[in-house]
Each structure stands twice: as C-alpha cells, then as structure tokens.
Amino acid sequence: MKRLWQRVMIALARSARVKGFMQANPRMTNLARRFVAGPDAAAAIAAAHHLLDRKGIRTSFFYLGEYVDRWELVRENVEQKLAIAGLLEHDVLDVHISVDPTQIGLQTDPAQVAPHAFAIGRTILRAAAGRPGIHCIMLDMEDSSVVDFTLALHDDLRRLELPAAITLQAYLRRSEGDLRRLIANGARVRLVKGAFVGKSGVAFTAEGEIKANYRRLVELMLAPEARTNGFYPIIATHDDRIQAEAMALARQNGWPQGSYEFEMLLGVRSDVAEKLTQQGERVRLYVPFGRDWWPYAVRRIGENPANGLLLVRSIVSAMKEPPATP
Ligand SMILES: Cc1cc2nc3c(=O)[nH]c(=O)nc-3n(C[C@H](O)[C@H](O)[C@H](O)COP(=O)(O)OP(=O)(O)OC[C@H]3O[C@@H](n4cnc5c(N)ncnc54)[C@H](O)[C@@H]3O)c2cc1C
Numbered sequence: 387m388k389r390l391w392q393r394v395m396i397a398l399a400r401s402a403r404v405k406g407f408m409q410a411n412p413r414m415t416n417l418a419r420r421f422v423a424g425p426d427a428a429a430a431i432a433a434a435h436h437l438l439d440r441k442g443i444r445t446s447f448f449y450l451g452e453y454v455d456r457w458e459l460v461r462e463n464v465e466q467k468l469a470i471a472g473l474l475e476h477d478v479l480d481v482h483i484s485v486d487p488t489q490i491g492l493q494t495d496p497a498q499v500a501p502h503a504f505a506i507g508r509t510i511l512r513a514a515a516g517r518p519g520i521h522c523i524m525l526d527m528e529d530s531s532v533v534d535f536t537l538a539l540h541d542d543l544r545r546l547e548l549p550a551a552i553t554l555q556a557y558l559r560r561s562e563g564d565l566r567r568l569i570a571n572g573a574r575v576r577l578v579k580g581a582f583v584g585k586s587g588v589a590f591t592a593e594g595e596i597k598a599n600y601r602r603l604v605e606l607m608l609a610p611e612a613r614t615n616g617f618y619p620i621i622a623t624h625d626d627r628i629q630a631e632a633m634a635l636a637r638q639n640g641w642p643q644g645s646y647e648f649e650m651l652l653g654v655r656s657d658v659a660e661k662l663t664q665q666g667e668r669v670r671l672y673v674p675f676g677r678d679w680w681p682y683a684v685r686r687i688g689e690n691p692a693n694g695l696l697l698v699r700s701i702v703s704a705m706k707e708p709p710a711t712p
Contacts, residue, residue: 388593388691393583395688399681408680408704417700418679421653421686422450427470430675433652434479442663443671446482446524446649450676453528455493463489464502466676471509480519482551483510484672486526487536496535500542507548514549520618522549522574529582530558530589537564544573551620555580556600557589565603572616576649577603579623581685600628608635608646620670622649626658633667644668651686 398404408415423433427449434445449466451459467490471483483506490506491498507523514521523543525536536552543550552573554561557580568575579596583589590596600623606612607619619641621632629648636646647668650659662669674682687693 389583389591391691391694392688395684396583399684399688405680408701409677411704415700415704417683417687417696420696421651421674421683422679423652423673423675425677426675427466427473430470430673431473431477431479433673433675434481437671437673438479441660443659443669444480444519444647446484446670446672448484448526448672448674449489450674450682451489451678452486452681453488453493457494460489460491460494460498460502464491464505467506468509471506472513474510474521475513478517480517480521482520482522482524482670484524484526486528487532487539488528492532492535499535500539503539503543504546504548507543507546507550510549520549520574522551524576525550525552527553527555527578527580530584533558533560533564540573544571550574551576551618553578553622554603555582556603557582557584557591557596559588559590561599562603562606565606569606569609569612569615569617574618574620575607576620576622577607581689597625597628600625601631604628604632605635608632608639608641610639613639613641613645619646620649621646622672624650624655624658626655629658629662633665654686654689 423430430447437443437445447470449463449470451463454460454463467483467485474481485503485506487499490502503523510521510523525540527533527536540550540552552568553576554565555578565575577600579600590599604621607617612619621629623629643666647670648662649670649672651672652674659669659671687697
C-alpha cells in the first residue's frame with residue numbers, strides 16, 4: 387500500500403503542469419514551508435544557524451532543482467552551490483553541500499558534471515580550511531540508471547583529494563557490493579532506504595525487505611573493520627528503532643560518538659533528531675532551499691501517507707491564491 391502511494395507521489399512530483407501551478411504561487415505553501423528552509427541561501431544559512439546554535443545540529447545544504455535538462459538551469463545550480471560553499475569561509479557552520487549529478491549537467495552534457503563537482507569540492511576545501519568538522523560535497527543518489535556514474539564521480543573527487551561523500555540506497559540489490567568496496571577504501575557513505583521504486587531484478591520492492599537490507603548494511607558500516615579502514619558511516623533514516631540499533635552496535639564495536647553520524651530531513655520527526663543530540667550523538671539535517679520545491683516536497687509526502695492531508699490543504703490554499711505573473 388505504501389509503495390503504491392509512493393509511486394503515485396513520484397508521478398505527481400514529475401508532473402510539469404502541477405509543478406508549474408504550485409510553484410507559481412506567490413507565497414510558499416505550507417507544504418514547502420514544512421520541508422524547505424526558504425527561497426535563497428540567506429534563508430538556508432539562517433536555518434543552519436538556528437539548528438546549530440539552539441540544538442547542536444549540523445547541516446547538509448541542498449539547492450533545489452533536479453533532473454535539469456536546460457543549460458541555463460544547470461549554470462544556476464552550479465552557481466548556487468558554489469555561492470553557498472563560498473559563504474562558509476566567513477562562518478562557523480559544519481556543513482555538507484548535497485549535489486545531484488542531474489542538477490549539474492548529467493542531462494545536458496555529462497562531460498561537464500565532473501568539472502562542476504570539482505569546482506564545488508575545491509570551494510568547500512578552501513572555504514573550510516583549518517576549521518574543525520566534516521565539510522564535504524555529498525553526492526545524492528538518484529534513480530538506478532545513474533548509480534555507476536555517481537560512483538565514478540565520487541572516485542574521481544577522492545582521487546583529487548577533494549572532500550567527498552556519497553549516498554547509497556538500501557532498496558538497490560547492488561548496494562551491498564558498492565558499500566563493501568567503499569568501506570575497503572575508507573570512504574564516507576550516507577545510507578538511505580531510497581526515494582525511488584525499482585524493478586525486482588535490481589531492487590528490493592517490499593518494505594520489509596528494504597528495511598532488512600538497511601539493517602544488514604548498517605552492520606557492515608559499523609563493523610570493527612570499517613573503523614580500522616577510516617570509513618565514516620552516516621545513518622540517514624527517521625526510523626528510531628534502526629537508530630537505536632545502530633547506537634548499540636557502535637558502542638559494541640568501539641565507535642566513539644562523533645566518529646559516525648545520523649542524518650535526517652528538515653521537517654521530518656524533528657523530536658527524534660533532538661533526542662539523538664541529547665543522547666550525545668552527532669546529528670545533521672538535510673536543509674533544502676530554493677524555488678524549485680515541488681518535486682522534493684512531494685517525494686517527502688510519498689514517504690508517509692499520513693502527510694496526504696498536508697498535500698490536499700496545500701493544493702487548496704494554492705488554488706485560492708492568484709497566480710504570480712510569469
Ligand atoms: C539525509 C537524507 C538524505 C537522503 N538522500 C536521498 C538520496 O540521495 N536518494 C534517495 O533515493 N533518497 C534519499 N533520502 C530519502 C530516503 O531514501 C527515504 O525515502 C526517506 O528517508 C524515508 O525513509 P526512512 O528511512 O526515514 O524510513 P521510513 O521507514 O520510511 O520511516 C521511518 C519513520 O519516519 C517517518 N517518516 C519517514 N519519512 C517521513 C516523511 N517524509 N514525513 C513524515 N514522516 C516520515 C515514518 O512515518 C516512520 O515513522 C534521504 C533521506 C535522508 C534522511
């Protein structure tokens with residue numbers, strides 16, 4: 387049932403007509419406000435300070451806009467990522483900059499993706515030089531067709547000694563093999579369940595199977611050998627049972643708090659994130675900003691059918707607003 391709901395929401399997220407209508411609304415709807423920090427870098431930085439200063443929570447910034455097939459939008463995405471990375475030079479924040487390969491040219495000119503990612507990595511390296519914390523470009527993982535490309539990009543970033551990390555998805559059958567290789571290389575990996583739906587040949591399709599695979603992969607990430615290799619685990623889930631299991635495993639295998647971290651999404655189970663920090667864990671929130679909020683927010687709705695009411699209310703409130711002039 388949940389996977390069916392998720393499929394419907396993914397289709398809605400990809401509808402250009404609905405997206406155009408919702409994003410033309412002059413005010414961000416409640417839906418956007420719940421999951422997105424605001425329209426620009428200033429709003430994102432303010433949200434990150436609020437999280438760090440008041441709650442001790444770190445940030446992963448994400449400038450919204452994915453599966454971009456127009457060159458001018460690719461340029462805008464790269465400029466925004468570079469701008470927010472550059473701002474870190476005058477700040478004390480501990481941040482990752484999350485990047486989707488399809489944001490920075492994969493659909494317009496794949497040869498441009500690596501130079502763009504290298505530029506972002508170099509800017510982070512320069513801006514955060516000498517500061518404590520883990521500052522890096524975090525490669526998000528999109529649908530299964532781009533996994534090889536994203537892994538190769540991550541390897542190239544590391545070969546150049548640029549600060550990088552990568553996301554793996556437990557719904558994909560191949561992720562265990564990918565994870566074993568990354569653990570052997572002492573990489574930084576963010577493990578998620580996966581916001582996409584795949585065919586049974588390449589993916590686990592039942593919720594229980596995905597969860598079981600997630601647990602299996604967490605065990606690999608927090609194994610003593612991973613620690614010896616200098617691997618850095620990032621457990622990105624809102625599932626508090628899995629979080630508790632990971633904490634117990636970390637203690638059992640000699641991982642001190644702060645040598646791994648938990649990551650969650652802005653607007654989702656913030657009480658759980660705060661509780662983790664109170665327990666002494668290192669916690670990061672994924673903080674999206676920008677105007678292209680519809681596909682991102684609707685995928686979040688897809689993850690929890692209970693959010694459906696928020697979706698309906700947001701559409702109704704958008705229908706009451708006059709459309710913005712183009
Ligand atoms: C930091 C971060 C980065 C991510 N990056 C990627 C990526 O690069 N590629 C990718 O495919 N996916 C990514 N995701 C999304 C991820 O794949 C899952 O779709 C999402 O995290 C939901 O799975 P869950 O592990 O939280 O567990 P679930 O089993 O779905 O949920 C656990 C609990 O949290 C609640 N919950 C979960 N999501 C929501 C929500 N949206 N609203 C309200 N409650 C919710 C559930 O109701 C349940 O109680 C990312 C997630 C996080 C946290």
